[in-house]
Amino acid sequence: MEQKDDIYYIEKVKSGETNAFSYIVEKYKEIVFSIALKVLKNREDAEELAQESFIKAYNSLHTFKGNAKFSTWLYRITYNSCISEIRKRKMNFASTSEIEIKDESEELNLDGIPAENRAQVIKQALDQLPEDEYTLVLLYYFEEQSIEDIGKVTGLSESNTKVKLYRARKKLYTIISNIMKDELYTIL
Structure with missing residues (x-):
């Protein structure tokens, strides 16, 4: 449509x-x-x-x-x-x-993060990604673009797009984990 x-x-x-x-x-x-x-x-x-x-x-x-x-x-x-x-x-x-993050950020399965803090944590984590990885994550998760389409946008092959997206997800997970550890440490 x-x-x-x-x-x-x-x-x-x-x-x-x-x-x-x-x-x-x-x-x-x-x-x-x-x-x-x-x-x-x-x-x-x-x-x-x-x-x-x-x-x-x-x-x-x-x-x-x-x-x-x-x-x-x-x-x-x-x-x-x-x-x-x-x-x-x-x-x-x-x-x-500031970069606006839409409600679709819920798709990233962040069950350990209270719903009211998710957008803030995601935004903070995304800000720490290099611009090329940020673009991949933004297009894939928030704009729901296919790997093929992302490859066309960035000029990467499909396999290279998959690899870079995988690495960006791992890095994002690490960043979010660190943010959550820091928040827990400041609470305690």
Whole structure:
């Protein structure tokens, strides 16, 4: 259904109804911004790059063939734009600003963490991941992208995507465990 909705609006835009692109922006603005924020680690730069990503997508919409999901295509534009921006600026990474985590974070099976603390612990742990691992986790767990689609976004092979996602999960588990130990230690 998601892909059909996207295609419907893409075709409207291609046929001259440019206002239909606002549906696409509204649907994907949060995840595009989240990817940009995690990679660039600066809210203003991420906002600017997210806007630029939508402009690039709009200007290149005629090249979208529909072989992959539109979301995959858009995330790839965003990710590549971020990497290009980093290379261009050769910037030093600063601390991340807040990243919104949706309720889908419950899927990570964090039974040992009280429900009211889960989002906070997950956010804290995600902030500690390198941007490439963060992107993999975000796309797989929060955006429910397939391994194949994630590979297309990041430019990795499917097997390399699986390996890197596995390592990111292990690292995330270790980080969460350490956070929980620290919290328990401060309580005692």
